[in-house]
Amino acid sequence: MKGTEVGYNAIRNSVAFTEESDLCCLQLTGKQAFDVFDTVCPCDVFLQDGQMKYTLLLNEDGTPFADIYVCRKGEDAYLLGYGPNVDTLIDWITEHSAENTDFSIIDLSKTYAPLALDGPYAWELCAEVLGPDILGLPYLGMKVSDEVLVFRAGQTGEYGYHLLVPTDQKNAWLEKLHTAGSAFEMAHANEAARAQCALENFFFDINREGQYGLTPFELQLQWRLSAQKAAYPGAEAIRTRRQSGWTRRLTCFSTPDPVKVDTAVVCDDEVVGHILAIGYSPVRGDYVGKALLRRPYWHAGLDVFQVQGCPLKTLSPPAVDNLSWNISPYNDSFHTREKENGS
Amino acid sequence: MKVVITGVGAYCALGENTEMLWKAIEKGQSGIAPINHFNVDAFDIQLGAVISSSSACDTDVQTAVAYGRAAAAEALENAGIVDPSRVALVLGTCNGLGRKEIHAISVDLVNFLKLGGPSITVSTACASSTHAIGLAVDMVRRGVVEYVLTGGVDQLYPEIFAGFHSLGLLSKTPCAPFSTVIGTTLGEGAAFLLLESESSANARDVVPLAECMGYGFSADAFHDTTPDPSGFGIASALSTAVADAGLIPESIDYLNAHGTGTAPNDAAEWRGIQSVFGDYAGQLPVSSSKSFLGHAQGAAGALEAVVTLLAMTHSVVPPTLNFTEPRPNSPTDPVASGKPRAHVTQHTVCANAAFGGLNAAVVFGQPNGELVPRRKLPRPIGLIGASMVKDCHQIHQYVPRSELRGLDPTARFLASAVANTLTDARLRLRSLDCEGIGLFVGQNRPSVESLQAFQKSVEARGFAQPSASAFTRMACSYATGACCRLFGLKGPATTLSTGPDSGLTALVLAADHLAWRDDVSALLAAAVDEPCEWDDFDYDHGAASVLLKAGASDAPIHLVSWALATDCESAVERALAKISRNREEVVPIVVPGPPTVTGLWAVTAAVNALKQGEQGPFLISNRADGAAGAAIILQMENRHAI
Numbered sequence: 004m005k006g007t008e009v010g011y012n013a014i015r016n017s018v019a020f021t022e023e024s025d026l027c028c029l030q031l032t033g034k035q036a037f038d039v040f041d042t043v044c045p046c047d048v049f050l051q052d053g054q055m056k057y058t059l060l061l062n063e064d065g066t067p068f069a070d071i072y073v074c075r076k077g078e079d080a081y082l083l084g085y086g087p088n089v090d091t092l093i094d095w096i097t098e099h100s101a102e103n104t105d106f107s108i109i110d111l112s113k114t115y116a117p118l119a120l121d122g123p124y125a126w127e128l129c130a131e132v133l134g135p136d137i138l139g140l141p142y143l144g145m146k147v148s149d150e151v152l153v154f155r156a157g158q159t160g161e162y163g164y165h166l167l168v169p170t171d172q173k174n175a176w177l178e179k180l181h182t183a184g185s186a187f188e189m190a191h192a193n194e195a196a197r198a199q200c201a202l203e204n205f206f207f208d209i210n211r212e213g214q215y216g217l218t219p220f221e222l223q224l225q226w227r228l229s230a231q232k233a234a235y236p237g238a239e240a241i242r243t244r245r246q247s248g249w250t251r252r253l254t255c256f257s258t259p260d261p262v263k264v265d266t267a268v269v270c271d272d273e274v275v276g277h278i279l280a281i282g283y284s285p286v287r288g289d290y291v292g293k294a295l296l297r298r299p300y301w302h303a304g305l306d307v308f309q310v311q312g313c314p315l316k317t318l319s320p321p322a323v324d325n326l327s328w329n330i331s332p333y334n335d336s337f338h339t340r341e342k343e344n345g346s
Numbered sequence: 347m348k349v350v351i352t353g354v355g356a357y358c359a360l361g362e363n364t365e366m367l368w369k370a371i372e373k374g375q376s377g378i379a380p381i382n383h384f385n386v387d388a389f390d391i392q393l394g395a396v397i398s399s400s401s402a403c404d405t406d407v408q409t410a411v412a413y414g415r416a417a418a419a420e421a422l423e424n425a426g427i428v429d430p431s432r433v434a435l436v437l438g439t440c441n442g443l444g445r446k447e448i449h450a451i452s453v454d455l456v457n458f459l460k461l462g463g464p465s466i467t468v469s470t471a472c473a474s475s476t477h478a479i480g481l482a483v484d485m486v487r488r489g490v491v492e493y494v495l496t497g498g499v500d501q502l503y504p505e506i507f508a509g510f511h512s513l514g515l516l517s518k519t520p521c522a523p524f525s526t527v528i529g530t531t532l533g534e535g536a537a538f539l540l541l542e543s544e545s546s547a548n549a550r551d552v553v554p555l556a557e558c559m560g561y562g563f564s565a566d567a568f569h570d571t572t573p574d575p576s577g578f579g580i581a582s583a584l585s586t587a588v589a590d591a592g593l594i595p596e597s598i599d600y601l602n603a604h605g606t607g608t609a610p611n612d613a614a615e616w617r618g619i620q621s622v623f624g625d626y627a628g629q630l631p632v633s634s635s636k637s638f639l640g641h642a643q644g645a646a647g648a649l650e651a652v653v654t655l656l657a658m659t660h661s662v663v664p665p666t667l668n669f670t671e672p673r674p675n676s677p678t679d680p681v682a683s684g685k686p687r688a689h690v691t692q693h694t695v696c697a698n699a700a701f702g703g704l705n706a707a708v709v710f711g712q713p714n715g716e717l718v719p720r721r722k723l724p725r726p727i728g729l730i731g732a733s734m735v736k737d738c739h740q741i742h743q744y745v746p747r748s749e750l751r752g753l754d755p756t757a758r759f760l761a762s763a764v765a766n767t768l769t770d771a772r773l774r775l776r777s778l779d780c781e782g783i784g785l786f787v788g789q790n791r792p793s794v795e796s797l798q799a800f801q802k803s804v805e806a807r808g809f810a811q812p813s814a815s816a817f818t819r820m821a822c823s824y825a826t827g828a829c830c831r832l833f834g835l836k837g838p839a840t841t842l843s844t845g846p847d848s849g850l851t852a853l854v855l856a857a858d859h860l861a862w863r864d865d866v867s868a869l870l871a872a873a874v875d876e877p878c879e880w881d882d883f884d885y886d887h888g889a890a891s892v893l894l895k896a897g898a899s900d901a902p903i904h905l906v907s908w909a910l911a912t913d914c915e916s917a918v919e920r921a922l923a924k925i926s927r928n929r930e931e932v933v934p935i936v937v938p939g940p941p942t943v944t945g946l947w948a949v950t951a952a953v954n955a956l957k958q959g960e961q962g963p964f965l966i967s968n969r970a971d972g973a974a975g976a977a978i979i980l981q982m983e984n985r986h987a988i
Binding site: 047049050051052053075077078130135136138139140141146229230231232331332333334336 | 526528567568574575576577609613614617620673674675745746747748749776777778781831834
C-alpha cells in the first residue's frame, strides 16, 4: 500500500516511472502494413506521420479483445496494446488479415524494453534525458529520439510517455532516468497506482471492466469506432447493437465509503446497476469508480443513489483536477513550481 | 543572375515611410498602443500596432489601398523607377479588401501606379508577403519582367482582431516574442521591395541596397492553426532558402524570426532554427520585429524584410523589444535590448509561418557577394496525374468523415481534386512519396461559406465571441493548408490569385518552380471555386489539379512549354518561341473563364484528349483581360527541348 501511495503521489505531483510489463509493442512493415490496420481496426486508420490513435480490437461478438493505440511513423505502422499477450495478439492479427500478404509483424518486446513516465513534469524529465525536441511532441504523437521510440499517450490524466528503449541499452537508460529523475523526485509507480489514476480519469482498463462482456457502447468507448466503417472483426455485432440500441452504460461515480465490486446500485429501493470498479482517491478523499447503470439512471450529476446504504453520486469524469492541466512546458518547471504557485 | 533590391517602401505604425520606420527602431520606439480606430470595448485586450492617422488616408480610397499606394510609391521612388510600364506586381495580402476578391487590391495598385507588368496576388495568411517576395525573385531570375514590385498590405479589421481574440492568441501587454509574456499583438501596414537584376541596376547606375539571394517554401501538413511543434516545416523553408542562396547555415549572420509571441509558434520556430543551424543556433542573433510592428498579418513578412534590409545597411541587428525573462527553449540570443545592436551582417534570413502550416523564408545578402551558380537548363516536366471535380463529396472516397469535420466546400473541392490526382498518379495518400510534393493553388477568394459562418457567429454572439473555427477558415490559403495536412504534402505550398483565371497562373508558376529549382521533385498545381451568391453570373464550380514531376522522362504527357507575361498574347508568343513552334502547329484552347478553375479544367480536358489518342500539342492560354497572361503547351512526348 505504501508503494502504491508513493507512486500515486509521484504521478499526481512530479514524475513516476514504471516498467510496463503488460504493454505489447508491435511494428508492422511492408506495403500492406496500414492495410492490415485498416482490416482489423474498427476506427478509420487515417494517420499523419507521427500520429497515434486510440482504438480497440474487437471479438466477433463486439466485445474488446485488445485496448490499443495505432501509430504511423513514415511507412511503418506501430501498435501498442493492452489485454492479450504478445503472441496471442500477433496470432489474432495474422488470422484476421489473411487477404493482406505484403506485411510482416515484428515483436518489439524482443528488442525494446517498454518504460513509462507519467506526471505533471514528465515532459521536463523526458526533455532532460532525450533532448528538448520532446517538448514539441503533441498528445498522441510519436517520434524516434536517440534510438528510443517515444509515444506520448498516458492513461493517468497527467503528461504521459511510453518509451521503448533498446533492450541492450535498458540498464543505461534506467540509470540515466534515475539519475536525472532524482532532481524531479521521481518515484516508481506500481500498476495499482497507475490504475487508480486511470480510474479517476475514467480511462478504460481491459483487465477490469473489459472482462464483463460489454460492448464499446456500454463501455462509453464508441468514440474509438468509426461510424461509417463497415468491415472489421466484430463489425456485424457492432452494427446490430447500433440498430437495437443499448440500455446500460458505464458511469463515473464517487462515494464516501468503500464498497465492493459487483455490489448493486440502488435508487428508491430499485436496483439500477452494479459497481464494476472502485478505488480510493487520495486527491479527493473519497472513493471513485465505474458503475454499470441502466437508462435513465446513467447520467452524470445525479445524487440519488445508494450502495450498501452509502450515498453514491454520479460524476462527469475526470473526477479530479489533474495538475497537468495547469502545467505548460512553455512557462513552467518542476524546479520553480513553488515560486510559480506563490508559496 | 543576381536579383537585387534597389528600393524599399513602408507604411506602418512606426511611420509613413522607411526613414520614420528606421528612426523609430533606432530609438527603440514601439508602434504598439491602445487601438482607437475601431471599438474594442468588448474585448479584454485592446492593444494593436495600428496606424493612428495619416496623410495617405485622407483620401476617399479604402484604407488598405492607401497603405499600399504609399508604401509602393516610396519603393518605386526609392529605386528611381521612372517608367512603371515595365514593373510587375507580386503582392501578399491576407485580407485584401475585405476578402471577397483577394486580387482587387492589386488591381487598384496596378492602376494607381500605372504598372505595366503582370500582377499576382499571394494570399497565404501571415506568410503572404514572404511568399510574394519568393515568387518575385523567380520572376526576375526567369526574365518575365525587368522589375518586380513585391511586398504586402494588410489592414487590421475589427473582424481580424475579434478572430485572433477568439483563438486566445492575443497578449494583454505588448507582445514579447520568446520572452515570458505569451501572446501576440496585431498590427497593420504595407511594405514593398523593388527587385531587378544586378545588370539592370548597373545599367541604370543604381546602387543596390542588398541582394535577394534565395527563398524557400514548405508546408507543415500538421494542423489548421498550430505549427508542427517539431519545427519541421519552418526548418524546411529555412534550409531550402539557405541552400537556394548557395550558402551554408553558418554563413547567416542574423535571423529575423516570425516570432509572433504565441507559445506554439515561438517554440516550434526555435526548434526549427535549431535543427537547421545546429550548435551555431546558439551564436545566431534571432529577433522578432513584431515587438515593434505588431503582427501585420499578410504584410508582416515584407515589413520585417524592410526592417532587416535597413538594419543591414546600418550594420546593426534589430532587437526584440519588451523581452524580460527567456521562455524555456527559446533563442539563446534574442537581441534582448531596447535599441539595435551593432553587428555587421553579410547574410540575413527572414522567416514567416502561416495558419495551415505554410512557411516561407528569404535570404538577403550584401550586394557585394559572389554570384551563386545556378541551374543552366530547366528540368523536363512530365504530367503524371490530372483530375477535375464538380462534386465536393468525392472526397469521401479517400478521407474518413471524422477527418473532414469543419472543412468548408472550397477545401472539400480542392481535396477531392488533389486526392483524385494523386491516385491517378498511382501514389498512396499520406505515403512518403507524398511528403516531397508541393501544392500551388489558384484561388480567387476564401470559402464563401466560411466567410458567412464567421459573419453569422458575429451577428449571433457579438464581436467579442465570434466562431474561432470559422475565423481560421477565412484565410484564402485554408484549403491549401488543409490539403497538405490531409495528404501529408510537405513540399512548397502557396495560394495565389490573378483574379478570375488564377488556375493557369498557378500551373505556370508551379512548372517554373519545378523546372528551375532543386528543392522539390513533384508539384501539384490546382484551382478551386466555390459557388457564391454575390457573383452576377452562373457557372459550374469545382476544382481541378495536375501533378507535375521533374525529370519524368517516362511520363506519357509532357508540359513542354509554359510562359507568364503581361498579357495572354505575349504569354502565347513566349510559350511558342521556347519550343520554336508557330501557332499553326498547335491546337489552341483559350480558357473562357471565369471561374478560376476553368483554366485547369481545360488542361485536364487536353490531358484526356491526349490520352485518348488526339495528336495535339495543345496550347492552353487564359483570356486577354486577365491580370497576367499565362500559357502552356502539352504534348504526348517530349520532342522539343524548352
